[in-house]
Amino acid sequence: MRVKKECVAMLLAGGQGTRLGVLTQKVAKPAVPFGGKYRIIDFTLSNTINSGIDTIGILTQYQPFDLNQYIGNGQPWDLDRLEGGAFVLPPYQKAKSGEWYKGTANAIYQNIDFVDRYDADYVLILSGDHIYKMDYSDMLAHHIEKGADCTIAVLNVPIEEASRFGIMNAKEDGEIYEFEEKPKHPKSTKASMGIYIFTWAKLKAYLIADEADKSSHNDFGKNIIPNMLKAGEKMYTYDFKGYWKDVGTISSLWEANMDVLDPNSGINLEDPDWKIYARNMAEPPHYVGEHALIKNSVITEGCEVDGEIVNSIIFRGAHVERGTVIHDSIVMPDSVIKAGAVVEHAIIGWEAVVSEGAKVGKKQSAAEGGEWKIAVVAPESVIRAGSVVAAGEMTGEEGK
Amino acid sequence: MNAKMVGILFASANETKLNELTLHRTTASLPFAGRYRLIDFALSCLVNSGVTRIGIIARNNYSSLMDHIRMGRDWDLNRKNGGISVFPPFVLNTSREVYKGKIEALYTVLDYLKRAPEDYVCMANCNVAANIKLDDVLDEHIARDADVTILCHKASVNSSKRVIIEKDASDKITDLSALEIPTDRERLVSLNIYIAKKDYLISKVEQSYARGYVDFEKDILFKDVEGGKLYARELDGYAAIIDDVKTYYNESMKVLDTAVREELFGSMSKIYTKVKDSVPTMYRSGAKVSNSLIADGCTINGTVENSILFRNVRIEEGAEVKNCIIMENGIVMRGGKIRYTITDKQVVIGAGRQISGSETYPIVIVKNKIV
Numbered sequence: 001m002r003v004k005k006e007c008v009a010m011l012l013a014g015g016q017g018t019r020l021g022v023l024t025q026k027v028a029k030p031a032v033p034f035g036g037k038y039r040i041i042d043f044t045l046s047n048t049i050n051s052g053i054d055t056i057g058i059l060t061q062y063q064p065f066d067l068n069q070y071i072g073n074g075q076p077w078d079l080d081r082l083e084g085g086a087f088v089l090p091p092y093q094k095a096k097s098g099e100w101y102k103g104t105a106n107a108i109y110q111n112i113d114f115v116d117r118y119d120a121d122y123v124l125i126l127s128g129d130h131i132y133k134m135d136y137s138d139m140l141a142h143h144i145e146k147g148a149d150c151t152i153a154v155l156n157v158p159i160e161e162a163s164r165f166g167i168m169n170a171k172e173d174g175e176i177y178e179f180e181e182k183p184k185h186p187k188s189t190k191a192s193m194g195i196y197i198f199t200w201a202k203l204k205a206y207l208i209a210d211e212a213d214k215s216s217h218n219d220f221g222k223n224i225i226p227n228m229l230k231a232g233e234k235m236y237t238y239d240f241k242g243y244w245k246d247v248g249t250i251s252s253l254w255e256a257n258m259d260v261l262d263p264n265s266g267i268n269l270e271d272p273d274w275k276i277y278a279r280n281m282a283e284p285p286h287y288v289g290e291h292a293l294i295k296n297s298v299i300t301e302g303c304e305v306d307g308e309i310v311n312s313i314i315f316r317g318a319h320v321e322r323g324t325v326i327h328d329s330i331v332m333p334d335s336v337i338k339a340g341a342v343v344e345h346a347i348i349g350w351e352a353v354v355s356e357g358a359k360v361g362k363k364q365s366a367a368e369g370g371e372w373k374i375a376v377v378a379p380e381s382v383i384r385a386g387s388v389v390a391a392g393e394m395t396g397e398e399g400k
Numbered sequence: 401m402n403a404k405m406v407g408i409l410f411a412s413a414n415e416t417k418l419n420e421l422t423l424h425r426t427t428a429s430l431p432f433a434g435r436y437r438l439i440d441f442a443l444s445c446l447v448n449s450g451v452t453r454i455g456i457i458a459r460n461n462y463s464s465l466m467d468h469i470r471m472g473r474d475w476d477l478n479r480k481n482g483g484i485s486v487f488p489p490f491v492l493n494t495s496r497e498v499y500k501g502k503i504e505a506l507y508t509v510l511d512y513l514k515r516a517p518e519d520y521v522c523m524a525n526c527n528v529a530a531n532i533k534l535d536d537v538l539d540e541h542i543a544r545d546a547d548v549t550i551l552c553h554k555a556s557v558n559s560s561k562r563v564i565i566e567k568d569a570s571d572k573i574t575d576l577s578a579l580e581i582p583t584d585r586e587r588l589v590s591l592n593i594y595i596a597k598k599d600y601l602i603s604k605v606e607q608s609y610a611r612g613y614v615d616f617e618k619d620i621l622f623k624d625v626e627g628g629k630l631y632a633r634e635l636d637g638y639a640a641i642i643d644d645v646k647t648y649y650n651e652s653m654k655v656l657d658t659a660v661r662e663e664l665f666g667s668m669s670k671i672y673t674k675v676k677d678s679v680p681t682m683y684r685s686g687a688k689v690s691n692s693l694i695a696d697g698c699t700i701n702g703t704v705e706n707s708i709l710f711r712n713v714r715i716e717e718g719a720e721v722k723n724c725i726i727m728e729n730g731i732v733m734r735g736g737k738i739r740y741t742i743t744d745k746q747v748v749i750g751a752g753r754q755i756s757g758s759e760t761y762p763i764v765i766v767k768n769k770i771v
Contacts, residue, residue: 035680036679036680037679037680037696075473076675261682269679270679275677276677276679277677278677280675280677282670282671282672282673283665284433284434284435284661284664284665284671284693285433285434285435285693285694285695285696285708285709285710286681286693286694286695287656287658287661287692287693287694288689288690288691288692288693288694288704289690289691290690290691291690292689292690293688294683294687294689295683295684295685295687296683296684296685297682297683298680298681298682298683299680299681299683299694300680300681300696301435301680301695301696304658309683313680
């Protein structure tokens with residue numbers, strides 16, 4: 001008999017994240033580096049353990065090797081527990097069948113046994129592609145207090161942006177009466193954050209019914225939530241206030257990284273009571289050379305920097321040679337920016353090389369139509385000496 | 401299990417001249433190079449050389465050491481077989497006092513050594529910062545059928561009590577002596593890192609202990625130059641021996657040299673340390689930093705030159721830090737100016753304060769002081 005867990009978390013980490021292009025060519029979106037020493041998934045994993053939830057299933061499917069290796073036994077997040085801990089759950093062959101995860105709901109359906117094993121009363125559904133800090137235990141308390149079957153975390157968004165989100169229309173006390181996916185004329189500004197708490201017995205019944213419905217997309221947003229609403233289950237919103245960012249596009253990934261540099265953005269990675277944990281790579285402190293000029297930037301362990309770095313994030317182990325200019329950019333782990341290269345409004349993928357005198361990206365003063373034109377250099381690629389990568393351009397794997 | 405060698409580290413040797421820096425800690429836990437403790441180098445060298453059973457002999461002030469080591473996981477030493485064992489001070493029944501020298505200390509861990517399945521022992525003081533491939537040294541030790549191989553390097557002997565080695569063309573040691581007077585001449589100096597046959601070590605320690613000897617170097621090694629098979633292995637890479645404030649300061653500053661950093665950290669043999677989950681370092685608009693080594697978790701809004709900042713140091717606007725070593729959680733407030741100063745952990749330099757040591761005599765500010 002296993003120890004009972006009141007709440008088990010299930011993290012949907014199987015998505016490809018096609019909008020991140022070359023960055024997710026070989027790794028799943030949750031494994032994309034963020035903020036100098038983190039990966040996107042570190043925020044959700046850290047939130048989980050900081051909320052006192054120590055059992056988490058991580059559902060992987062797309063390019064899982066890097067993510068599996070990164071999570072390992074969960075130790076960096078204190079998730080190497082005797083009972084519970086972090087479990088990577090890929091799709092697997094069962095006695096009579098075996099198939100890929102068809103949708104978000106199907107991924108949980110295929111792991112009903114995992115949740116049952118801990119005799120969980122509640123299950124917390126998370127996705128690994130958002131940057132935010134949130135105390136799930138407070139949301140769980142809210143769920144229990146309301147006697148809800150489902151609680152959906154929502155964020156107030158500006159009304160003009162509401163049509164990009166799944167919008168929850170709720171009564172004064174938070175009880176949801178309608179859900180609209182990307183409505184043309186939104187009636188409310190409460191956007192779903194993709195974070196759900198379900199009473200497990202209820203969800204399990206809906207998952208089983210959904211699986212039997214051959215026309216279903218097996219998706220939480222498209223099927224499970226609407227079906228539960230239709231059946232009149234008790235569904236409530238949980239209001240979240242604070243920093244939250246979907247990093248699903250190059251522009252938003254760049255913006256969220258820039259928020260790390262802004263002391264007023266609300267990310268605040270330095271809160272000692274809510275640390276964000278990451279796997280550590282045993283690198284020495286970073287070294288700043290005699291020709292360096294660094295302003296309003298983040299530099300991480302293992303870096304050797306000797307160029308001009310302004311409004312930028314230099315990730316672990318990156319080398320920035322003398323005579324380079326890096327403005328408003330993200331330089332991912334172990335990449336090398338060689339002498340005389342100019343990098344502006346760009347993302348340089350991990351282990352990429354920007355050779356001597358190359359120009360990547362172009363300075364911009366504002367986002368056009370909400371999107372920045374960020375130049376992206378593919379991970380593990382080489383930009384040849386003297387070549388140019390235009391604003392908004394994304395280089396292929398082989399470089400230019 | 402195919403490990404051939406067990407490690408024994410002496411956490412407290414040579415503190416006496418590190419003064420304030422070892423007031424609250426062992427030499428082994430002395431912070432070095434921005435994020436490490438000295439013992440990290442010895443532990444990492446052993447682990448990278450395939451050693452998985454390491455005993456640490458602590459003598460005094462070892463709580464900071466215990467806190468650092470914990471279960472040894474950060475060095476991959478949380479093992480079912482072997483792993484890390486810390487031996488706290490152990491009062492011998494017969495003498496009713498804490499052991500005096502290495503021989504008595506080794507005598508207290510003889511059972512540990514005898515039980516270990518490994519045939520060789522690597523012994524080291526924790527006052528050396530280097531990245532040494534000990535497995536290569538062990539191979540050579542075995543090929544020569546040596547009793548003891550002493551690791552050494554060429555250096556001018558700027559501090560007393562170092563062991564000076566004379567050897568012949570085959571690296572066999574022909575003379576060992578302790579130099580009492582510092583000299584600028586380059587000599588072959590022992591790093592106090594030894595590889596020994598376990599049986600040889602056990603029998604020598606038993607014999608010497610029975611005769612009341614305490615000093616491993618003088619009472620065992622010096623006497624065995626004639627009768628034993630003692631060899632020297634000279635290292636040509638960077639190796640720092642730290643035994644007083646001056647060598648601590650000078651060796652720390654050498655790490656600002658890219659070639660030295662390459663030797664310490666550049667190879668695939670990594671130096672491991674306790675993971676603290678600090679955030680990356682933030683440079684604000686007032687930052688002016690050059691030729692400095694900076695750990696994670698710092699916030700810099702002032703001038704930093706030729707200095708080493710440990711984790712979570714804060715340099716406020718208009719502050720100037722030149723040729724300094726600022727340990728963890730140090731703060732230099734607005735307009736504070738310090739030169740040639742070593743500040744221990746949690747030291748706060750108040751707004752507008754000025755402190756200046758000199759290159760030959762750096763000032764040390766003790767832990768938790770507010771200036």
